[in-house]
Amino acid sequence: MIVLITGASHTGKTVLAQKLLERYRFPYLSIDHLKMGLIRSGNTNLTPSGDAALTDYLWPIVREMIKTAIENAQNLIVEGVYIPFDWRNDFDDAYLKEIRYKCLILSESYIHHHFNQIKAYACAVEKRLDDSWCTKESVLAENKYYFEMCRKYGCDYTLIDGCYAVDFEL
Template sequence: MERVIDRLNQAFTDYYIIYNSNISVGAIRIQRKENNIYRVGPVFIFPNCYLYEKLGYRRTGKVKRAREYKDVIIRRRVAVVIILISGNSCTGKTLMAQTLLEKYKIPYFSIDLLKMGLYRGISDCGFTPLDNNEVIGDKLWPIIKGIIMTSIENKQSLIVEGCYLFPHYLKEIEIMYPGEIISVFLGFTNKYINEKFTSIINNRNAIETRGYQEERTINDFVNEHNEFRIICQEAKVKYFEIDQDYEEDIKMIYDYIEDKIKIDV
């Protein structure tokens, strides 16, 4: 206790109280050095304020005994990452986003919700749900881009999924934020569609319930995936295809994200 009092009385040291909603929740120590140099000392904070989490740190699960009466919780800084998941409908984009949320604790944003929110909330939003993906994508991309930019500026990782993300949009955002965008484009081979068409339709409600019947035929699916494959190949983006077993083939995408992501799990 005497040592603590001595530190409090040091002429070159100041302590600042940290408040949360007018309640003192901790303190920070600032030491004045020579030549207008300051040293930030320990930050004392009550654990229920989640200050470190708000600053982008996550617990590693390790605890270090500093003194007989004091444990130090080890945290590491989490890098900001934006994961973009695109592909034709019924390829499992929402399921992948949900799986990544549960693993990495990164929230995800469904572009379908944005689309329907604008359509139902604004009388003249510039599109209808029946318009083709390119028309809707061009209308929504400026908003999605703004969400991505704000997430990065706020140091908030985010997963964005939807069939309205096209490769040429990706090129635009990657130039602005190199190294912070992880994108995957997902599709099916013609072989997989022909052999697993019934399974594809049956699994379309794996995460969200779609209250309408699927009217597209096998040929419609094949043509859509062929067109999307060509777009991705010409743009030279990371394109993955499910060819035989969905559960086995999808692992290559999760492995790819695992290698690219910069976060503690």
Template sequence: MIYLIAGPSHTGKTLLAQKLLERHHIPYLSLDHLKMGLIRSGTIALSPTEDEALTAVLWPIAREMVRTALENRQSLIVEGCYIPYRWQQDFSPEERAEIRYLCLVMSRDYLLRHFTRVRQYANVVEHRLDDSDFTLDTALTDNAEALHQCRLHRLPYLLIENEYPREIDL
């Protein structure tokens, strides 16, 4: 089984992937790690904040890694904000039957009430060197857009509204 965990920055994608790894012993691919490897190696000349351009580079690589895992009947978790909302178009119905997708989205009210806490949990799994571009305004905009896109493309999402769920299973 393949698990795709998507969503805006700071919604808990990496933490969920880490918990799934620990619970089910399924390896995960962090698209942020892939992004930074490509940037730091000089393979791509993009900055870490060029999301659309990064998606255009990262998704084809991740997509083919998913295909390889499917062909080999291996389980894999792929997490990151670089999974396009149109991801289903890239797979056959048979392949899609082996893929579970979830987009984590924080509601406007949740962010307004808990933004300071969200920032405090930013380094639970990974340590961000520079998190200055993550503001309440960017969080509100990015989460509203993610919710809109999930509804538009009829994708499953978990809307975090009151308390952050302790357990999320796909």
């Protein structure tokens, strides 16, 4: 089984992937790690902040890794922002039956009431070297975009509105 976890920055994708790893013993791939490996090794001229271009560059690689894992009957959790909303178009039915997808979205109300906590938990699993770009306005805009795109493409999502309690049963 493949588990895809996406969502805006600071929604808890990596924390959820870590929880699933501990519960199910499925390895996980952070697309951010792949991104930084390719950038730091000089295999691309892209920069860490070019989200659309990075999705176009990284998704074909990740997509084929997912197919390979399915073909080998291996479990894998893939987490990151670089999963396109139309990801289903890249897999036929035989692959799709092996993939579970979840997009994490923070509601506007949650962001307004818990922004300090959102920032405080930014390094819960990975250490962020520079989080100064993350403002309440950027978090609001990014989560609004993810919500609109999930609705447009019919993607499964969890809207975090009250208390933060995200889980994923396989």
